[in-house]
Amino acid sequence: MTTTLAIPANPAAETAPETATELVHRLARDARAAQAVLARMSAADKQHALILAATALRGAGPTVLAANAVDIAAGQAAGLSPAMLDRLRLDPARIAGIAAAVADVAALPDPTGLVIDRSVRPNGMVLERVRIAIGVIGIIYESRPNVTADAAALCVRAGNAVLLRGGSEAVHSNRAIHAALVAGLVAGGVPAAAVQLLPTQDRDAVGAMLGAAGLIDMIVPRGGKNLVARVQADARVPVLAHLDGNNHTYVDRSARPDMARAIVHNAKMRRTGICGAMETLLIDACYPDPHGLVEGLLDDGCEVRGDPRAQAIDPRIRPATDADWDTEYLDAIVSVRVVDGIDAALAHIAAHGSAHTDAIVADDAAVAERFLHEVDSAIVMHNASSQFADGGEFGLGAEIGIATGRLHARGPVAVEGLTTYKWLVRGTGQTRP
CATH class of the missing domain: 3.40.309.10 (Aldehyde Dehydrogenase; Chain A, domain 2)
Structure with missing residues (x-):
């Protein structure tokens, strides 16, 4: 009788934690799949989902305020400046304003599919430049929990999926706002992976986002000068940013x-x-x-x-x-x-x-x-x-940030700034001599 010895699985291999790079790449791949779904949604469907997200955020006001109180207490204990605490602090009026901004974004015209210009070549070919979503956008931000809602709304309206990485000082506020928004969006048919909040405050996750060329299409940093300088220095992904507002x-x-x-x-x-x-x-x-x-x-x-x-x-x-x-x-x-x-x-x-x-x-x-x-x-x-x-x-509903560079977008970046374009060429059998 032949005895077969069972070789035990390697427990370490089974329980090895996911590295920051593996986490970001997994979330980015999920975001890419979700963005493909967004790209097929009609303007009316995206608008309806955002209205549901605004409603969910209003309903979650007490939960968001409780989470924000935890962040404020931690910030005071850590010695955050009055200006930083003001950026962090939420109250019923500010939550109402955040929800209203999401609803305002929902009411904006959908920029995707817009024909920028059209021409007919002498050979009869018809050329159009048409606005399309950028794809997967990474937002790295500090202290302001309203960015969680603004970024999510603007990206979804423009047909983009987004990976959010908020600062540790607002972690509880960000999670509460994100949960409410995603609940509303999912009720409206938007995949949950279209708006993801990184579940870790590990600084290595920021580096992984900056290096995720081919998985993340654009990075938008919002925060202090040190954060933005680091992003601009280390990113292997295009960056839309400003260093400071002097x-x-x-x-x-x-x-x-x-x-x-x-x-x-x-x-x-x-x-x-x-x-x-x-x-x-x-x-x-x-x-x-x-x-x-x-x-x-x-x-x-x-x-x-x-x-x-x-x-x-x-x-x-x-x-x-x-x-x-x-x-x-x-x-x-x-x-x-x-x-x-x-x-x-x-x-x-x-x-x-x-x-x-x-x-x-x-x-x-x-x-x-x-x-x-x-x-x-x-x-x-x-x-x-x-x-x-x-x-x-400026009547843009909300903004993802103020861009001070010269390429792509400048000033308040809203839905149109979160699009690019492609050429559509329609022929009738033309060949190039």
Whole structure:
């Protein structure tokens, strides 16, 4: 009788944990399959699914608030700055706003299938450029849990699948928002894998996303300068990003003082921790009421740092260092420089700006037009607060971020910025001689 010995399986091989790279690749492959389903869905079906997602998010308000309270407590214990805590904090009004943004995205026209242009060649071939989804998009972000909803809604509306990797400081909030959104989307026929939140905070997962060329089609980082710099340096996938929002407001000599005071105060103090906040105030040396511009900021607790001419405006202004002109404070701090007119203002912005958002307050139309055309930023404003640098305020429903580069998309990136295009060529038997 022959005895066959059973060879035991290798327990270590059976239970070996999935590496970060294996995890990301698996999720990306699932996302690719889900995106193929999205590509076949009608505009009306995607819209309906997003409306259900917005409704689910509203219904999950208490759960989301409870999760956010855990993150806030952890953030306070970890010593997060007031600005970071403000970005992280949710309340019923903010949750309602997040859900409303998802519903607003649902109401936007579907960009996919849009014919950008059409031409007929002399040989009779008909050429069309048609918008299509990019494919699988990876979003790497910090602190703001609303990005979970904004990114999911925008990507789905544009026919993309998305892999979300939120920051550890918002992990509980992100999971609660994601769960509600996916429940609504699935009820509307969208595959769950179309919107995936990475189940780990392992930093290696970020590296795996950055190296997933061929599996992830575009990376969008949203967060601090260190995060974005790392993504741009290490990515093997195309990146859509901005490093910081070192935004300027220039008050020209022709500005109306009441308007200038209101705009300057709002641009800095409405919310100091957002990327559209003013960080440097430039005042024309011939402007008649410079003290009125800084008085309200100082009285409301804003620290003002200035050059020698700015310090002469108010004794509470501290001296600015060279580094201040290049700093995105994201806090109640502002740098002030007195400049000799539009030429000096333009030179300062060119030297220190981050190509995000810059504004002029002026009644002189010629000066304003010159500023609008010569400042090389993604968003340039006249007689308006830089705090309007936001996709929702631009009528885009929401935004995936503000792009400051020159390729593909610039400024608030919404559904159209999450598409590319392909050529459709229709012939009648033409052959090339």
